[in-house]
Amino acid sequence: MKRFLKIYLDKPELAAMVLLVFLLVIFQVKSDGVFLNLNNLRGLFGILPEIGLMVIGVTILMICGEFDLSVGSVFALMPMTMAVFLADGMAFIPAFLIGMAACAVIGFINGYLTIKYDIPSFITTLGMLFIARSLTIVVSGGFPPLLPNDLPNWLFTVFVGPGDLFRMSFIWFVLVAVLASLMMSRTNFGNWIRATGGFLPAAKAMGIPTARVKIACFMLCSMLAGFAGMIQVLRLGSPLPSIGEGWELQAVAAAVIGGTALSGGIGAVLGGVIGAILIRVIDNGLVLSQVDANWFKFAIGFLTIFAVVVNSWLGKRAKAIKVET
Amino acid sequence: MTQPIISVRNLHKWYSGVHALKGVTLDFAPNESVGLIGDNGAGKSTLINILSGAQEASEGEVFLDGSRAVIRNPRDAMDLGIETIYQYNSMVPTMSISRNLFIGREPLKFSFMGMGIMDRRKMAAESVKAIADVDLHLRSPDALVGELSGGQRQGVAIARAMHFKSRVMILDEPTNHLAVKETAKVIGFVRGLKEHNITGIFISHNIHHVFECCDRIIAMARGEVVLDKRTEDTNMDEILSVL
Numbered sequence: 001m002k003r004f005l006k007i008y009l010d011k012p013e014l015a016a017m018v019l020l021v022f023l024l025v026i027f028q029v030k031s032d033g034v035f036l037n038l039n040n041l042r043g044l045f046g047i048l049p050e051i052g053l054m055v056i057g058v059t060i061l062m063i064c065g066e067f068d069l070s071v072g073s074v075f076a077l078m079p080m081t082m083a084v085f086l087a088d089g090m091a092f093i094p095a096f097l098i099g100m101a102a103c104a105v106i107g108f109i110n111g112y113l114t115i116k117y118d119i120p121s122f123i124t125t126l127g128m129l130f131i132a133r134s135l136t137i138v139v140s141g142g143f144p145p146l147l148p149n150d151l152p153n154w155l156f157t158v159f160v161g162p163g164d165l166f167r168m169s170f171i172w173f174v175l176v177a178v179l180a181s182l183m184m185s186r187t188n189f190g191n192w193i194r195a196t197g198g199f200l201p202a203a204k205a206m207g208i209p210t211a212r213v214k215i216a217c218f219m220l221c222s223m224l225a226g227f228a229g230m231i232q233v234l235r236l237g238s239p240l241p242s243i244g245e246g247w248e249l250q251a252v253a254a255a256v257i258g259g260t261a262l263s264g265g266i267g268a269v270l271g272g273v274i275g276a277i278l279i280r281v282i283d284n285g286l287v288l289s290q291v292d293a294n295w296f297k298f299a300i301g302f303l304t305i306f307a308v309v310v311n312s313w314l315g316k317r318a319k320a321i322k323v324e325t
Numbered sequence: 326m327t328q329p330i331i332s333v334r335n336l337h338k339w340y341s342g343v344h345a346l347k348g349v350t351l352d353f354a355p356n357e358s359v360g361l362i363g364d365n366g367a368g369k370s371t372l373i374n375i376l377s378g379a380q381e382a383s384e385g386e387v388f389l390d391g392s393r394a395v396i397r398n399p400r401d402a403m404d405l406g407i408e409t410i411y412q413y414n415s416m417v418p419t420m421s422i423s424r425n426l427f428i429g430r431e432p433l434k435f436s437f438m439g440m441g442i443m444d445r446r447k448m449a450a451e452s453v454k455a456i457a458d459v460d461l462h463l464r465s466p467d468a469l470v471g472e473l474s475g476g477q478r479q480g481v482a483i484a485r486a487m488h489f490k491s492r493v494m495i496l497d498e499p500t501n502h503l504a505v506k507e508t509a510k511v512i513g514f515v516r517g518l519k520e521h522n523i524t525g526i527f528i529s530h531n532i533h534h535v536f537e538c539c540d541r542i543i544a545m546a547r548g549e550v551v552l553d554k555r556t557e558d559t560n561m562d563e564i565l566s567v568l
Binding site: 186191202206265 | 377379399400411415418419420424429430431436440441442443
């Protein structure tokens with residue numbers, strides 16, 4: 001029993017999970033049962049993948065010991081780049097690939113500069129936040145291009161599932177989350193990511209190519225953010241240059257709420273996913289409970305701090321439980 | 326004399342103007358446990374960094390079993406059978422024992438371009454065995470390294486080096502920051518290396534520790550070897566006088 005308790009107290013995503021269940025009950029009661037009805041869940045699940053995909057990338061990068069503030073801007077840049085090529089008459093797949101390649105390049109630059117010049121990724125990606133946002137507006141020429149009508153919406157945004165509960169984007173989200181989770185827990189690459197973020201000198205001494213591991217994580221993070229942005233643009237039907245503003249911090253908050261440590265080495269993809277769900281649930285639940293929507297940011301801020309405090313406390317409790325080692 | 330397992334010839338290292346290693350030439354015999362002592366800046370860390378691949382020599386050669394060895398990075402050294410256990414701990418505290426044992430050398434079920442799915446059952450089974458081999462009693466290979474005591478961590482690091490059939494084990498100040506009891510344990514590990522046919526190079530500030538577990542003592546000062554004797558042919562006063 002003690003051992004069981006210790007294992008679970010040590011799980012960083014636990015606090016977020018408990019909180020999520022707690023909030024679901026509160027919002028369900030406060031909204032007179034509207035919160036968990038089909039229509040509302042459909043709306044919730046429709047938007048969740050967009051922040052969720054971004055959070056997965058941010059979580060993995062944070063486990064690797066780095067940090068990306070440019071995801072919100074990349075979120076807008078990828079669909080804008082794609083839309084410009086689409087408006088030029090290019091087919092979807094090449095335009096999509098160009099957009100993703102742009103994200104990969106941005107991720108590479110973030111990682112390369114951070115490692116080569118040994119600067120905090122906070123600084124490199126802060127710079128990239130402005131650069132990518134500016135590029136988004138520049139390539140659009142100030143007027144967002146019209147999207148053609150023959151886009152593969154069936155692959156990304158149509159409703160599917162029982163009672164049309166989910167959009168296709170949700171399937172993508174689940175798929176990416178499962179793959180990312182398996183990558184972290186089952187593959188040697190996942191082991192290297194955690195070692196690199198957990199204790200860099202040891203990872204280096206054991207011969208792990210830490211620079212390459214970090215750059216790969218930066219690239220993955222940017223590409224997931226760009227992919228998420230494309231899904232939002234397909235849902236909205238128009239590539240607005242302002243989408244994703246402020247999302248970089250929400251994504252970091254989601255990862256932290258889910259138990260990922262800013263210092264690296266600790267965290268799980270599942271935690272990030274729960275953090276993302278929490279953020280969407282709060283946004284939606286506050287409105288349905290007829291609370292002033294301006295409390296949203298307060299709630300996110302409070303939760304971020306609260307989650308870290310609770311996790312730190314739980315970790316100490318877990319350590320204090322003596323089991324034979 | 327038998328063929329030395331490692332020979333270094335005329336090793337030099339300059340750091341932007343500082344001549345840290347001034348032509349060191351040494352032979353290490355198989356199964357020998359050698360204590361390397363010296364003050365800060367004596368060049369002992371530089372010497373072992375070159376052997377472990379953390380740094381490259383400015384000049385000079387390293388021979389393994391009589392043939393020239395090129396060690397450019399830690400991985401090269403590990404592939405040659407030279408494992409290094411660092412004073413700051415070569416373990417990732419936020420990961421489990423079994424994951425730590427196999428960092429960078431995970432057994433894979435299948436792989437593509439060096440990436441693949443880890444064989445976790447094999448990792449768990451082999452780490453239990455590896456830990457038992459160094460007489461370390463741990464409940465589970467899934468425990469986090471961060472929860473182990475300093476001595477236990479060094480034990481796991483030594484178990485790792487033994488598991489990968491290392492032939493030369495370099496221990497860089499493994500007894501720093503350890504409690505007295507823990508230190509005794511680590512010294513016990515070093516004594517046990519011989520039974521596993523491993524050559525040990527034990528770096529320490531502490532002359533007492535070196536006398537307790539080494540066959541031969543090398544003292545360095547100002548980038549040069551100043552004393553190289555069998556343990557029974559020297560004493561602490563002599564060593565202190567040359568440092």
